[in-house]
Amino acid sequence: MKVLLLVCDGIGDRPIEELGGKTPLEAAHTPNMDALAAKGECGISDPISPGVRAGSDTSHLAIMGYDPYETYTGRGPLEAAGLGMEVKPGDIAFRCNFATLDENMVLTDRRAGRIADSAPLAEPIDNIKLDGAEVLFKSLSYRGALILRGEGLSDKVSDTDPHVTGEKVHKAHGLDGSPEAEKTARLLNDFTGKVYEVLKDHPYNQERLSKGELPGNMALTRGVGMAPDLEAFSEKTGFDPCCMATTSIIKGFAAMLGMERIDVKPDYKERIGQALEILQEKDFILMNIKEPDEAGHDNEPQRKVAVIEEVDRALEQVLDFVDDNYFILLSDHSTPCGIMDHSGDPTPVIICGPGVRTDHVKIYGERACARGGLNRIRHMDIIPILLNLMNKSKKYGA
Amino acid sequence: MKVLLLVCDGIGDRPIEELGGKTPLEAAHTPNMDALAAKGECGISDPISPGVRAGSDTSHLAIMGYDPYETYTGRGPLEAAGLGMEVKPGDIAFRCNFATLDENMVLTDRRAGRIADSAPLAEPIDNIKLDGAEVLFKSLSYRGALILRGEGLSDKVSDTDPHVTGEKVHKAHGLDGSPEAEKTARLLNDFTGKVYEVLKDHPYNQERLSKGELPGNMALTRGVGMAPDLEAFSEKTGFDPCCMATTSIIKGFAAMLGMERIDVKPDYKERIGQALEILQEKDFILMNIKEPDEAGHDNEPQRKVAVIEEVDRALEQVLDFVDDNYFILLSDHSTPCGIMDHSGDPTPVIICGPGVRTDHVKIYGERACARGGLNRIRHMDIIPILLNLMNKSKKYGA
Numbered sequence: 001m002k003v004l005l006l007v008c009d010g011i012g013d014r015p016i017e018e019l020g021g022k023t024p025l026e027a028a029h030t031p032n033m034d035a036l037a038a039k040g041e042c043g044i045s046d047p048i049s050p051g052v053r054a055g056s057d058t059s060h061l062a063i064m065g066y067d068p069y070e071t072y073t074g075r076g077p078l079e080a081a082g083l084g085m086e087v088k089p090g091d092i093a094f095r096c097n098f099a100t101l102d103e104n105m106v107l108t109d110r111r112a113g114r115i116a117d118s119a120p121l122a123e124p125i126d127n128i129k130l131d132g133a134e135v136l137f138k139s140l141s142y143r144g145a146l147i148l149r150g151e152g153l154s155d156k157v158s159d160t161d162p163h164v165t166g167e168k169v170h171k172a173h174g175l176d177g178s179p180e181a182e183k184t185a186r187l188l189n190d191f192t193g194k195v196y197e198v199l200k201d202h203p204y205n206q207e208r209l210s211k212g213e214l215p216g217n218m219a220l221t222r223g224v225g226m227a228p229d230l231e232a233f234s235e236k237t238g239f240d241p242c243c244m245a246t247t248s249i250i251k252g253f254a255a256m257l258g259m260e261r262i263d264v265k266p267d268y269k270e271r272i273g274q275a276l277e278i279l280q281e282k283d284f285i286l287m288n289i290k291e292p293d294e295a296g297h298d299n300e301p302q303r304k305v306a307v308i309e310e311v312d313r314a315l316e317q318v319l320d321f322v323d324d325n326y327f328i329l330l331s332d333h334s335t336p337c338g339i340m341d342h343s344g345d346p347t348p349v350i351i352c353g354p355g356v357r358t359d360h361v362k363i364y365g366e367r368a369c370a371r372g373g374l375n376r377i378r379h380m381d382i383i384p385i386l387l388n389l390m391n392k393s394k395k396y397g398a
Numbered sequence: 399m400k401v402l403l404l405v406c407d408g409i410g411d412r413p414i415e416e417l418g419g420k421t422p423l424e425a426a427h428t429p430n431m432d433a434l435a436a437k438g439e440c441g442i443s444d445p446i447s448p449g450v451r452a453g454s455d456t457s458h459l460a461i462m463g464y465d466p467y468e469t470y471t472g473r474g475p476l477e478a479a480g481l482g483m484e485v486k487p488g489d490i491a492f493r494c495n496f497a498t499l500d501e502n503m504v505l506t507d508r509r510a511g512r513i514a515d516s517a518p519l520a521e522p523i524d525n526i527k528l529d530g531a532e533v534l535f536k537s538l539s540y541r542g543a544l545i546l547r548g549e550g551l552s553d554k555v556s557d558t559d560p561h562v563t564g565e566k567v568h569k570a571h572g573l574d575g576s577p578e579a580e581k582t583a584r585l586l587n588d589f590t591g592k593v594y595e596v597l598k599d600h601p602y603n604q605e606r607l608s609k610g611e612l613p614g615n616m617a618l619t620r621g622v623g624m625a626p627d628l629e630a631f632s633e634k635t636g637f638d639p640c641c642m643a644t645t646s647i648i649k650g651f652a653a654m655l656g657m658e659r660i661d662v663k664p665d666y667k668e669r670i671g672q673a674l675e676i677l678q679e680k681d682f683i684l685m686n687i688k689e690p691d692e693a694g695h696d697n698e699p700q701r702k703v704a705v706i707e708e709v710d711r712a713l714e715q716v717l718d719f720v721d722d723n724y725f726i727l728l729s730d731h732s733t734p735c736g737i738m739d740h741s742g743d744p745t746p747v748i749i750c751g752p753g754v755r756t757d758h759v760k761i762y763g764e765r766a767c768a769r770g771g772l773n774r775i776r777h778m779d780i781i782p783i784l785l786n787l788m789n790k791s792k793k794y795g796a
Contacts, residue, residue, distance in 0.1 A: 355412045355736065357421075357743070357765055373765055375774035377448050384449025388742030395740060396446060397453020397466065398473045398621065398647075 002279040002325040010293025010335025012347040024304035026365040032315040033364035040352035042361040043374025047333045053344040059332035065383035074225020080145035082252025083138045089229035092153045096144040098216035111142040113214030120204040154180035161220035232258030239284035268314035296335030326353035400677040400723040408691025408733030410745040422702035424763040430713040431762035438750035440759040441772025445731045451742040457730035463781035472623020478543035480650025481536045487627035490551045494542035496614035509540040511612030518602040526592045552578035559618035630656030637682035648686045666712035694733030724751035
């Protein structure tokens with residue numbers, strides 16, 4: 001038996017007046033999702049716990065059965081993994097932006113003119129030597145990640161990113177008074193100085209200046225976290241899993257859980273078809289479809305409805321699959337258009353497959369699913385429920 | 399006001415094709431359970447948490463309000479208590495089997511020919527002296543329990559039971575490298591040697607051999623646990639409780655919670671009548687009816703339906719009782735026929751009695767109860783909910 005776990009990113013929403021008081025999911029014409037709801041068991045699921053607003057990172061950790069309160073240390077390690085860096089437990093990792101400073105180290109552009117190819121600038125940074133830790137750096141466009149690797153480091157340090165133009169690059173400082181935090185802050189400040197040194201007159205920046213483009217002469221750090229020691233998802237569950245996602249954060253997340261990442265096709269129908277084909281070999285796919293979230297962030301209810309309907313059409317292929325396999329449809333978190341950001345509202349969930357106690361819910365929607373047989377669960381419950389249905393759980397007791 | 403808490407062991411199930419897609423509970427004709435559902439408040443309850451498969455031991459601990467993660471240490475102490483042994487906090491207790499070894503200490507029969515009367519063999523074992531701990535041993539048929547009592551012992555030791563014939567009795571070894579575990583393993587190995595010594599030529603075994611029966615010349619150990627220091631249920635709740643059960647594990651469990659155990663009548667009608675009579679004196683009965691679980695383990699849906707209907711007929715006597723008293727009907731865990739073992743599916747629950755917020759559920763079934771007023775709770779919630787309804791809870795705060 002195989003498992004397709006589909007995260008429709010940010011699909012949950014709130015009633016919207018222009019949709020006649022319906023949510024985008026309720027307003028959308030979704031015959032396939034509704035058929036899956038009818039075949040499966042439905043409910044609502046809180047990403048973390050009722051009312052808690054989750055990020056994509058923490059909600060995905062919870063979906064995969066990892067307690068975010070124990071395993072989430074910050075965005076840095078996930079970004080680094082998402083960029084293809086090998087992240088080791090204990091690494092101190094940061095999200096970075098290539099930025100433009102003037103000659104007084106004052107920030108003039110936080111994305112270095114949205115520099116597209118930053119590889120020539122990443123290389124000299126990656127070669128920087130610090131006294132007390134190894135430096136690892138990688139980038140994609142203006143975004144990058146820094147890893148400090150060594151003994152006696154801490155993630156209790158402040159950002160060097162001032163977050164607003166017109167300010168000088170911030171000095172990092174330790175946040176808890178520990179010698180480890182002080183050491184890490186010192187290393188980070190050394191790093192900042194050396195980055196400016198190697199980049200300020202770098203030929204690639206000279207070339208950019210000559211073309212009227214902003215130079216990338218600084219790598220600002222934020223989102224620090226110490227890489228956690230996560231048990232691989234395959235070890236934890238026995239599945240041979242892979243991840244199909246488009247965003248670097250989910251890719252990084254998958255890498256940290258030891259999951260193979262597969263490049264996905266843009267078209268949803270093709271993507272689902274691709275997944276069903278991969279499931280001839282693998283037995284577990286985590287798929288993330290990002291676009292509903294983006295429509296929510298942009299407050300475009302009609303676009304969200306349209307994206308949902310497009311996903312729905314792709315799901316026709318899954319209707320037969322669930323007779324002998326498991327399909328779980330949920331949202332990592334709600335991204336209500338009216339909020340233009342993630343919210344802590346629960347998300348609708350369907351679990352289809354052999355043995356489920358099919359309920360009377362025949363519509364995939366926030367309010368329809370709230371009356372389903374699963375009642376109200378939490379994302380952390382999803383994998384235990386799945387393993388139980390598949391009779392793969394260990395018995396606790398005798 | 400009195401309380402009858404009836405655990406229909408393993409009654410929860412999954413949809414079964416030969417029952418027309420119904421569960422045995424849904425397929426059974428249960429007018430009395432349904433009337434109780436109509437009178438009470440219904441819901442579904444997870445033995446531990448969603449998807450987690452519970453044993454009978456851990457699920458009953460949860461039902462009685464003891465957190466299994468804090469109080470469950472293994473099956474041994476419960477088995478020992480179930481055999482009527484006095485188990486003290488700190489005791490290291492083991493489940494044992496009388497077994498047959500050949501002259502090379504190789505296991506030839508794991509149950510010593512299912513020896514019926516093992517008391518003559520238990521006595522010399524109970525008299526064994528070890529250097530560093532007291533030995534207590536008791537048995538019923540081929541099953542027994544061993545207690546090692548003394549200072550500096552540990553339950554982090556491996557089984558001596560090889561679990562398969564054709565293997566030698568295993569040497570116990572410490573599992574965590576602690577001196578306590580090493581000491582306990584040494585004692586257990588001494589025990590094994592002495593058991594063989596006192597039993598191999600024992601007259602009772604000679605007699606069995608002469609009758610063509612297998613000798614019981616070893617007591618294999620498994621299911622080790624250090625007896626926890628449990629607060630008595632009466633202390634915890636103020637009830638004067640007793641337990642009506644047929645299985646040794648539940649009897650042992652009741653003993654460890656300081657509950658009086660009462661021998662039950664086989665006929666369910668008589669048993670419920672007996673309970674209502676006892677409740678003239680006592681104010682709390684935990685009753686376990688084991689047979690639905692057994693039908694699930696044996697994958698006999700029709701038998702499960704029949705057993706449920708028999709329980710239902712006995713419950714007619716409870717219909718009036720609940721006007722002035724409390725009756726709780728639930729399942730310790732689901733035992734789906736298709737799984738032939740416990741599963742982590744939630745179980746249906748009814749709470750009847752003064753003050754409950756009667757809901758619209760009029761059927762006792764897995765899916766009907768999922769729509770009830772209790773929504774989805776956990777077994778650990780049952781006793782707090784009951785104490786609250788009876789206005790016996792302490793206020794938390796002011």
